[in-house]
Amino acid sequence: MKHPEVTTELHVIARAPFTLYYEGPATSLSATNKVGQFDILPGHADFFSVLNPGEIVIETGGEPVSFTINNGILTVRDNQAMLFVNM
Amino acid sequence: MRRPSAIEKEAGQIETVQDLTGVFESLASTQVAKVKSKVELSKEFFRLLWQRYSSIRVDPAVRITNRELGDEQARKVLVIISAEAGLSGDIDIRLIETMQQNYDPKTTDIIVLGSHGASMLTQRGIPYVRFFQVPESDSYIDVSPVIEAVLPYTQIIVYYEEYVSLGVQNIKTIDLISSLRDMSEEASEDAMTAAETIFEPSINEIADQMEITMMNLALSQTILESSLAQAASRFNAMAVAKKRAGELLGDYQLEFHRAKRAQSDRQLREVMTTLKKKHKRQGELI
Numbered sequence: 001m002k003h004p005e006v007t008t009e010l011h012v013i014a015r016a017p018f019t020l021y022y023e024g025p026a027t028s029l030s031a032t033n034k035v036g037q038f039d040i041l042p043g044h045a046d047f048f049s050v051l052n053p054g055e056i057v058i059e060t061g062g063e064p065v066s067f068t069i070n071n072g073i074l075t076v077r078d079n080q081a082m083l084f085v086n087m
Numbered sequence: 088m089r090r091p092s093a094i095e096k097e098a099g100q101i102e103t104v105q106d107l108t109g110v111f112e113s114l115a116s117t118q119v120a121k122v123k124s125k126v127e128l129s130k131e132f133f134r135l136l137w138q139r140y141s142s143i144r145v146d147p148a149v150r151i152t153n154r155e156l157g158d159e160q161a162r163k164v165l166v167i168i169s170a171e172a173g174l175s176g177d178i179d180i181r182l183i184e185t186m187q188q189n190y191d192p193k194t195t196d197i198i199v200l201g202s203h204g205a206s207m208l209t210q211r212g213i214p215y216v217r218f219f220q221v222p223e224s225d226s227y228i229d230v231s232p233v234i235e236a237v238l239p240y241t242q243i244i245v246y247y248e249e250y251v252s253l254g255v256q257n258i259k260t261i262d263l264i265s266s267l268r269d270m271s272e273e274a275s276e277d278a279m280t281a282a283e284t285i286f287e288p289s290i291n292e293i294a295d296q297m298e299i300t301m302m303n304l305a306l307s308q309t310i311l312e313s314s315l316a317q318a319a320s321r322f323n324a325m326a327v328a329k330k331r332a333g334e335l336l337g338d339y340q341l342e343f344h345r346a347k348r349a350q351s352d353r354q355l356r357e358v359m360t361t362l363k364k365k366h367k368r369q370g371e372l373i
Contacts, residue, residue, distance in 0.1 A: 013135075015132060015135075016132070017125075017128065017129045017132045017133075017228075017304070017307070018125050018128050018129065018132075019128075033287050033288065034287065034288040034292075035287050035288060045283075045284075045285055046279060046283055046284040046285070047284065047285045047287070048139075048143065048279060048284055048285070048286050048287070048290075048293055049285075049286070049287040049288075049293070050287075050288065050292065050293055050296045071300075073136070073139070073293075073296070073297065073300070075139045075142075075279075077142075077279065077284075082135065082139060084132070084135070084136045084139075087136075087300050087303060087304060
């Protein structure tokens with residue numbers, strides 16, 4: 001399994017078809033899938049998941065960004081997390 | 088010649104029509120701007136999601152064509168995306184006429200989106216198996232009932248309206264499954280393999296979910312594109328109607344001035360005749 005270099009920042013893009021919820025650096029991202037609740041931290045292994053309905057929380061170092069989703073897909077690759085939600 | 092007051096009354100009505108078409112024209116213009124920005128955002132969303140989907144290297148065409156087919160196994164379906172209401176110029180008529188060229192009732196069923204298209208099909212005696220209202224596009228477009236209805240068919244052809252520019256809108260068709268296959272072949276993203284990636288809950292469940300999501304999005308794109316083309320067509324129709332009303336108003340104003348002048352001339356002639364008669368009578372008396 002590929003492990004990216006140790007880093008303190010994750011780049012997150014979170015969007016719905018007509019809405020950009022967040023794009024920028026983050027310290028963590030929390031969501032829920034069929035397996036349970038999970039957090040993505042900087043340096044996380046490559047990841048591909050179907051998300052359950054619920055709340056997404058992105059810790060940005062300042063004010064956290066949170067929003068509710070009906071459905072979603074999360075992919076993490078090379079320390080970049082892409083959230084596609086409410087499709 | 089008609090009375091000026093009657094002409095003035097009719098001109099007032101034309102002026103109201105001109106004002107109304109102006110309002111519709113302005114509304115259509117706002118709608119074009121609003122939907123255009125949504126189309127751009129949605130296209131970008133689809134592109135990014137497709138990149139990630141293609142990275143898991145599951146051929147969507149194979150998965151979709153391997154699905155369990157219903158009773159309609161040998162049949163194909165034409166999905167027509169029309170406007171929910173009229174006042175869209177001639178674009179829906181062109182849509183139906185284009186569809187008719189490839190329609191064979193023996194092998195094909197029709198599913199129609201939009202009340203305008205449904206009523207035009209009924210007027211032409213063309214049967215359809217399902218009707219759906221055009222989903223609202225304010226937040227996101229839920230096309231899952233439509234996808235559920237089309238999945239049992241072997242071929243899914245979507246007829247929709249494409250916005251080229253404010254002045255030009257075309258009728259387009261896509262084969263929903265083939266278009267997904269073509270996009271899959273163009274995939275450029277590096278593969279995400281099970282050896283390097285954690286798939287939750289599993290790669291197969293993800294692929295199933297993604298497949299339906301991509302079909303939903305592809306269909307949503309055509310609905311949005313149609314909505315944009317309809318708004319542009321409405322704008323054109325209203326601009327033409329406003330221009331015609333303006334020309335008609337000009338004609339009425341000309342007719343009004345002529346009638347007014349004729350009335351004034353007639354009154355003057357009557358005064359002159361009366362005066363002449365009066366002078367004549369006075370002369371006779373003297």
